[in-house]
Amino acid sequence: MPSAPTRILIVEDDAGLAELFDELLTKDGALCAHVESGRLCLDWLASRQADLLLIDYSLPDLLAPALVEVLRETGRLPPFIIVTGHGDERVAVAMMKLGARDYLVKDNLVLDRLPSVVKRTLQELDNERRLAASEAALRAETQRADQYFENAAVMMLVLDREGRVQRINQAGCEILGLPPAEVLGRNWFDYFIPQKNRDGVREIFHRLMAGQLDQTRHAEHPVLNRAGEERLLAWHNSLIRDDTGAITGVLGSAEDITDRHQAEAAQREHEAFRKRVFESSQMPIIVMEAHSYRYIDCNPAAVAIYHCASRAELLGHTPMDFSSPVQYDGTPAPIKARFYIERSLAEGRIVFEWLHQRADGELWDAEVHLMSFTSNDRRFLQFTLQDITERRRAAAALRHHREMLARTEHLAQIGSWEWDSSTDTVRWSAELFRLFQRNPAEGAPSFAEQAKLYLPEDMQRLKAAVAATLSQGTPYELELRGVRGDGMIRVYLASGHSEQGPDRPAVRLFGALQDITERVITLQALKESEEKFATAFRASPVPMAIRDLGTDQYVDVNDRCLALMGYVREEIVGHAPLEIGWMAPEDRERNRHALSANGIVTDRELHLRRKDGTEVICSYSTHIIQIGGRPCVLSTSIDVTERRRAEAQLHQRMEELKRSTAELQASNEELTRFNRAATDRELRMIELKQEINDLCRQAGQAPRYALGFIETRDDSPPTQAPLLA
Known part of the structure; x- marks a missing residue:
């Protein structure tokens, strides 16, 4: 510009x-x-x-x-x-x-001299401005360097050629447990290096001062703190030189690694202990690479369970070499193994069952505990095995027996139970949980808790029957009204008998419970169903209508439905929805097909037309019922018009929020670009000191600063950073 x-x-x-x-x-x-x-x-x-x-x-x-x-x-x-x-x-x-x-x-020469005088003056002014800016930047950079020295989280230490402390930061004082006044000027080796290490550390220092030792070399040695305790420090050193290049001292940075060193020693001891546990464990343990699935380590128990003669027969192989080609669910073993391995890598630890095959073709079952871990930035898998072949066989036989019993109970709608009165422990069959609509995971309720399963008067009858069975051994059979988990009242036929030992009262009862609700309801429905249905239909707060399935004409509508449609009863009964314009022909046809295919239509959203021509949005449901032996269609129409309008308004507001979010994101990106530009301006700092001397020379002045150099430690080729001497 x-x-x-x-x-x-x-x-x-x-x-x-x-x-x-x-x-x-x-x-x-x-x-x-x-x-x-x-x-x-x-x-x-x-x-x-x-x-x-x-x-x-x-x-x-x-x-x-x-x-x-x-x-x-x-x-x-x-x-x-x-x-x-x-x-x-x-x-x-x-x-x-x-x-x-x-x-x-x-x-007579003024006009000749004027341009050069003005030009020289303007150049001097520009140089002075640039010099002032450079000096200000140098002061700021020097201040930042001082702040880094003082605020560094590691010890920063400057020693002269005699080993005397010239400067130390706060972190260094904290490590030594001393204020700066008790450190500065003292010989570092005489005061702060343990006697046993003093000569060796001093020798390294003298070789550094003589230029005989690579200053980039990393070193570890202890120091003494105020309490006389040794703290192990990791050192990095840089030589300090004067204008002539002569070494005048050393700048050292040191990190207190005492705790880390102790932790590493403890870790080594822990690893040795783990190795001993690994080798002596009776549980088969195998370690494999995550990327190749190859076994890289195992213990003697693993060699034994695979029927191998030595570790060499196991290492280098993969799980496929010891697996059945097809697993329990019919999946090929390589696919199933990859599935479990990927799960373990994602979740950390999983447990599953695996079908193995030995070299002689023998199949055996194992429970596998598979876990993933990282070591030295490499992923590994470790698993343990437990032979569960006999357990699976016994479980399969028991499962088959229980399945047969469950099928029998389900077909008869009979659940079985047993009760230990001494501990009030109750066990239910799966069918009994289903009959009461209770979650098997919650367990069967104790006898003391079963009052909530029956109506109060029926519970009293059950308690009396159970007491008689316990005391006299008399079996019982009762009709009881029970309350299911979903709140429904069902009628059950309950029976029970006791298990009695010689010369002692019964403490265990066994019995069965059969749901006979349908049988009871059937006997009552012939007389009461139509009257109850009519009462419920008319009193329902939901708009409801009944149509003849064959003619599609309305048989009855309740008051809420009339209010929704805007008609009186006489205008509806005897007419079909298409006749009064309540429903569009295409909606009527779709509902008819769905009802014919499924026997029910649930929550279908329709646009329906009232008598006054206004349109309402309804959640429409229908299903087929029997009234007096005649198939009919019971329909409900719930007005959701206002809800849909509210949803549309919410959608509009969400779109507005998205636009606002996009604008905010654009602002954030602009701020990021500004910050990047500001950072670029700071990169020129490292050139400022040399520019100051150059500007002084251009102005015909002596350089204002004498520059010394500190050689910085780096793995890259040596560089020199100018410092104020």
């Missing part, structure tokens, strides 16, 4: 000369303005700024010294050059003391 032109204000009462100055300076790219007096100069600078002033020494109203003082007092004095018709050196010296950048005499 091109820089702005230099703004020069010419303060000259000679208009012709000022015009010549303007012409010369404008050719060099300057932007010039002209005033003829000191007062006009003050007015001009009150509202504008100039980069440079050309001031005639003798103005009509003010001499240049007075004008300069006024501008300095008001804080508006830019750099200035004095132009005078007198060649008096005293005037020149006085103006230079007031801050003039240069001095020009109005002679």
Whole structure:
């Protein structure tokens, strides 16, 4: 981006000369303005700024010294050059003391000298500005370096050639347990290195100072803290050199690794213990690679369970070499193995059963505990085996017996139970859980808790019968009204008998429970069903209607349905939905096909038309019922119009939220770009010190800084970072 032109204000009462100055300076790219007096100069600078002033020494109203003082007092004095018709050196010296950048005499050479004097002055001003900026940046960088030294989480230590402590940070003082005043100036080796390590560490230091030792070398040695305890530190050292390159000291950074070292020692001991446990365990243990599935380690118990002669017969193989080709569910073993391995890698630990095959073709079952772990950035799998062949056979036989019993109970709707009265422990068959609609995982309720399963008066009858059975051994058979888990009342035929030992009362009861609700309901339904149905139908808060399945004409509608449709009963009964325009023909046809195929239509959303022509959205359900031996269709129509409108409004608001989110994301991306640009500007810091000396040389001045160097430790080729000596 091109820089702005230099703004020069010419303060000259000679208009012709000022015009010549303007012409010369404008050719060099300057932007010039002209005033003829000191007062006009003050007015001009009150509202504008100039980069440079050309001031005639003798103005009509003010001499240049007075004008300069006024501008300095008001804080508006830019750099200035004095132009005078007198060649008096005293005037020149006085103006230079007031801050003039240069001095020009109005002679026949003034027009030749003016451009070079202005150019040189502007160059000096630019160099000074850049120098000031560089010095400020250097101060900030130096301050940051000091802050890093002081705030580093590791010990930072500077020793001179004699090994005396020149500087130490807070972390170092905390490791030593001493304030800086008790560390600075002391010989590091005499005060802070244990006696047994002192000579060796001092020798390393002397070799470093002599340049005989690679400074990038990592070292570990202990130090003594205030309490006399040894703390093990990991050291990294960098040499400090003066301007001539001579070594003047060393900068060391040290991390306290005492706890880590102790933890590593404990870990090694733990690993040795684990190895002993691994080898001596009676549980077969195998370790394999996660990427190849190959066995890389196993214990003697694993060799034995596979019927191998040695570890060599097992290692290098994969699970496929010892598996049945097909697993329990018919899946090929390689596919099933990959499934379990991927699960273990994702979840960490799984348990499953696996069908194995030995070299002689013998099949055997195992319970596998498979887990994944990482070591040295590599993934491994470890599993243990337990031979469950006999357990699976026994479980299969028991499962077959129970399945037969469960099928029998289910067909007869009979559940069985047993009760130990001494512990109030009750066991139910699966069918009994189903009859009461209870979750088997919750277990059977104790006899004391069974009051909630029956109506109160029926529970009293059951308690009396059970008491008689326990005391007298009398079997019982009762009809009881029970309450299922879903709240429904069912009628059960309950029977029970006791198990009695010699010369002692019964403590265990066995029995069965059969659901006879349908039989009881059937006997009552012939008389009561139509009346109850009619009452429930008319009183229902849900709009309901009944149509003849054959003619599709309405047989009856309840009041809520009439209110929804906007008709009176006489306008509905005897007519079909299509006749009154309640339902569109295509919806009627789809409902008819669904009802014919499934016997029921559930929660189908339809647009229905009321008598006044308005449209309502309804959740429409139908199913086939029998009334007086005649097949009919019972339908419900629940008005969901307002709910759909609310959902549409919610959808609109969600779309607005998405747009707002997108705008916020765009703002965040813009902020990220700004931060990146700010970071780039900071990268120039490392070049600033050299630039300061270069700028001083360009200005004809001696370099302001003497530069020394600290060699930094790095695995890359050596580099030198300039530091303030």
